[in-house]
Amino acid sequence: MTIQKLLATRDDAIAREDAPAYLAALDAIRLARIPAQIDHCIGNEFYGPKLRDAGINRGADIKTMDDFRRLPAFMTKADHRASQQASLEKYGHSFGLHTCVPKESIIHVAGTSGTTGMPTFYLFTRRDLDMTYEMVGRMLKKAGVRPGDTVLHLFGLSMWLGGTTFMQSLEAYGAHPIPLGAEAGVSRALQYLAACRPRVIAGTPSFLSYLIDRAPEELGKPASAFGVDIVFCGGEPGPAIPPVRKKLQEGYGAKVFDTMLGGWGNAALECGGEHHNGLHFLADEYCFRYDLVDPATREPIELKDGATGEGIHSGLYYEAGPGLRYATGDMLTLHVGTCPHCGEFGTRYSVQGRADDLLNVRGVKIFPSAIKEVVESLRPRTNGQLEIVLDAPPPRVVPPVAVTVEAAEGVAAADFDSLASEIEDQIKARLRIPAKVSMVPEGTIPRSSHKTKLVRVRDAGEG
Incomplete structure (x- = not known):
């Protein structure tokens, strides 16, 4: 059966809101793609040995989704960087041993910020890039972006997936992006907000939140005065935190959409309601983003409503350097059914945090975003900025957890001690x-134009 017919079967199950038939249709779509993807990777010097060690010599060896889901993860972020270092030493480029096409076929490169070492690169052939344009187009259309809309681009511009890749995708869709980027800084971003009157603004929630704080002083008007209807966020957990979400909604007078683009065909968009209801997955035929495993045992978790585990990502129709069973480190909760905001039936997922950011405090396991939510709830006496400072890398944390919090502008230093005690009490009551x-x-904790890290491990010798 062709992919189009399989997608029609999925759409029929969606129309009937038949969850078992819908989940079966998704498996059929994936199973139709996987053998060819494995055949594409089996001759590669990185993936080939891993596949053969797992008993897979050709794509036809995968006969069911259980066969595929029982395979181990073939790559982690550390493996990704090691593959790049090996290719640099062997071939003189850092694209990685896992690159499955000739170097001459790669026409676009994106990457991460590389704050923990060598940046990780995402590679695109022409087909890969066209697929990405299609996936981003689905996101834009679902959010209500129209061809011709002005989009003020305030993600880190450079070469990040949210940077040039997203910029080119906006152009391919027919939007009118303003390629400023967060690197321009707050004052310049506000100048362009006032000058360009964009219908859409895009950036990390922390950067966009800071613009709201600074707009009255620098522009003489609130950020909501400049015609923004749609706010695209990504890269940080902010839009899922109620006080952050409310600030962005009210600060711009706009709908707020959480997004996840990522590499290898992934595309997901939260639907802009008052509350965050999970990211609608938009790329069934191109990517398997939420193949969940237990982070401790690495065993597959049944994919059903409410399932939580670490996401294993597989590009299903990708040519250059495909992510095949890539352990993302993201802890996801799956939602299958009708969205309480938009009423659409399908698959959504919520990002709980990074598996390697999980804090274990005397047996209580929490993600840093939970502490941020407590701090955000104390607005307007705090501005939401915080830093969790650890003596050693997580997960084990010797209590008490050290948290540095910025007071909001106008809060007297004489009130700092009582506010600190109140936050401690709230963390104890809500998170145990x-x-x-x-x-x-305010202004003490360093800001980033890219992803804001909530956790910092003290340097050796630091007090």
């Missing part, structure tokens, strides 16, 4: 962990 909070003036 002890914390030691240090209040600092």
Whole structure:
């Protein structure tokens, strides 16, 4: 059966809101793609040995989705970087041993910021890039972006997936992007907001939130005065935190959409309601983003409504350097059914946090975003900026958890101690962990134009 017919079967199950038939149709779509993807990778010097060690010599060896889901993860972020280092030493380029096409076929490169070492690269052939344009187009259409709309681009522009790749995707869709980028800084971003009157603005929630704070002082008007209807966020957990979401919605007078683009055909969009209801997955025929495994045992978890586990990502129709059973480190909760906001039946997922960011405090396991949500709830006395400072890398944390929190502008230093105690009490009551909070003036904690890290491990010798 062709992919189009399989998608029609999926759409019929969606129309009937038949969850078992819908999940079966998704498996059929994936199974139709996987053998060819494995055949594409089997001759590669990185993937070939891993596949053969797992008992797979050709794509036809995968006969069921259980066969595929029982395979181990073939790559982690660390493996990705090691593959790139090996190709640099062997071939003189950093695209990785897992590159499955001739170097001459690669026409676009994106990457991560590389804040923890060598950046990780995402490669695109012409087909890969056209597929990405299609996936981003689905996101834009679902959010209500129209061809011709002005989009003020304030993600880190450079070469990141949210940068040039997203810019080119906006152009392919027919939108009118303003390629400013977060690197331009707050003042320049506000100048362009006032000058260009974009219908759409895109960036990390922390950067967009900071623009709201600075707009009255620098522009003499609130950020909501400049005609923004749609706010695209990504890269950080902010849009899922109620106080952050509310600030962005009210600060721009706009709908807020959480997004996840990523590489290898992934595309997901949250639908812009008052509350965050999970990211609608939009790329069934191109990517398997939420193949969930237990982060401890690595065993597959049944894919059903409410299932939670680490996401294993596989590009299903990708040529250059495909992610095949890539352990993302993202802890996801799957939602199958009708979205409470938009009423659409399908698959959504919520990102709980990074598996390697999980904090274990005397047996209580929490993600840093939970602490951020507590701090955000104390607005307007805090501005939401915080840093969790650890003596050693997570997960094990010796209590109390050290948290540095910025006070909002106008909060007197004499009130810092009482506010710190109140935050400690809230963390204890809501999260059941002890914390030691240090209040600092606004502007103390470094900002980033890219992803804001909530956790910092003290350097050796740091007090």
